[in-house]
Amino acid sequence: MTDWKFSYFTCATPDWTPAEAVTNLAAQGWDGVEWRVTDDPGADTVGFWAGNRATWPMTGLEENIPAMRATAADAGLEVSGIGAYANCHDREGVERVLAATAALGVRQARVTVPGVGDAETYPEVFDAARAAYAWVAERAAHHGVKALVELHHRTVTASASSAMRLLDGLDPAHVGVIHDMGNLVCEGWERPKWAAQLLGEYLAHIHVKNALFVQTGTDPDGTVNHEPKMVPLQSGQVDLRTYLAEITSTGYTGWITCEDFSTELPLAERSAANLAYLKECAP
Template sequence: MRYGYATVGLPTLDPAEAIAAAAEAGYAGLEWKVGEAPHAIGSSAETFLVGNRTTLSLDPADGRRVARLSAAAGLSVIGLSPYVRSGDLSGLDKVLAVAEASGAPQIRLQGPRFEPGGPDYHELSAHFLAFLTDAAEHAIRAGVRLVVEIHQHTLFPSASLAQRLVSQFDPTRVGVIYDVGNMVFEGYEDYRIGTALLGPYLHHVHLKNAVFRPVDGRGPVRVHRPRWSPLDDGVVDVPGVLAYLDEIGYEGWVSLEDLSTVRDPVETLRYNASVLSACGAPGWSVPVAG
């Protein structure tokens, strides 16, 4: 396994600063946020999604720049994380151009979100399947693969629902981002089940944590909902997850996508490096001082 960092978790840094900080902390690559997130306002990650300075524009020049800076720092461009809406092939093509310019091997896609009075699961599935079929052809021409992220409040909150879709595609072209933090919010299945179902479609892992807290307000029932938390304090058994991925022979990237706010984002990046060291994370190498 190789460890990188998602720039969505570094909203206060510009690209050059993010590359320098990640390299110094010992990460091997960065997964780049691209474009703005239309659903960001009012979301649990608003402070990371809105005004994020490490966001790349839809300009291939940005891709070439981060490729050059990353190579100089010894980092890989792990992939791009845009917010392309289902059906927006024009928007996807713009991201593909950035991917080609940066050398990114993959582009993250999210499933559509449910809206009050909107299409039901079956309608959304049919629409997204048609989009992904066309999108995969565009990506093939660009030499890039597509990865669907397991994400709460979307069409694919679990490994089984993601597998139901991607199993219709060539696993070398379309795969899944297995996000263990998102599955605290919705869609958790035993890791042995989820990873077995995904099989060759398990292309990437997002690592973060969350904890359940009571919701403010009075009522007959004290409701608890998940909130983002530090990597070493939450529902996700981080050492256990990493040990299990190693056990099944996973050799891909693990991107830390920490959305907690206990520490400053840069301090969080460094702190998480110490957590990986303390866990004895398989494949993690402590940087040599100096």
């Protein structure tokens, strides 16, 4: 059995307030929490990306640092990272996120990269993001923290290979990669063992969720259309037992952070079942 620690990203706990999230997660046996930090747009109903109650706002972030620290600590949980949404080109936002991460005593925070618009080309957007991330790396070093780029569909780092190109030559002490197999089902699939070997010291964090492609319709010419759907950890196209074994074989010993966006089970039942399953899967 590995000595991994398991945390939950509060983007995936929208029903709970931050205090409720850590209380419930601690009771279930989770080791840590990854805080969602953004100005939630709000909604009439609770949702993962709008109306998420387990979110710390970007507006007033600095004033919330003591509460963010105490809320997790009072429940006996560590903070595995900051799941922020500041884009690498947003210098003011990135600076605030990195400074807040340092003030919290947290090691790492996500700094996002863009996708490619219809009027743009991948090379030009990628080159601009690489230049921006060089600045991000400098600021992360200044604050003594690490900025993480996530492998995410519809961005310029949809795969480990593209993330490695983005970060190559930057200090892995201050920039790294979030490997996310659920996102890679949608776009960017590479064998986990090879991806981890490629990333080496840049592999800094793991997000765990699962997905599969479902049929959404058929065109008049018979073409079958599919779209990815987030599903429970056991139900998707990723064999998590094999995935965790392959990552382990490369020497990774960092956090395993769950962000299950399925809705078949109520949140409390879902999160408890996820921890039991991850512990069962861990080599």
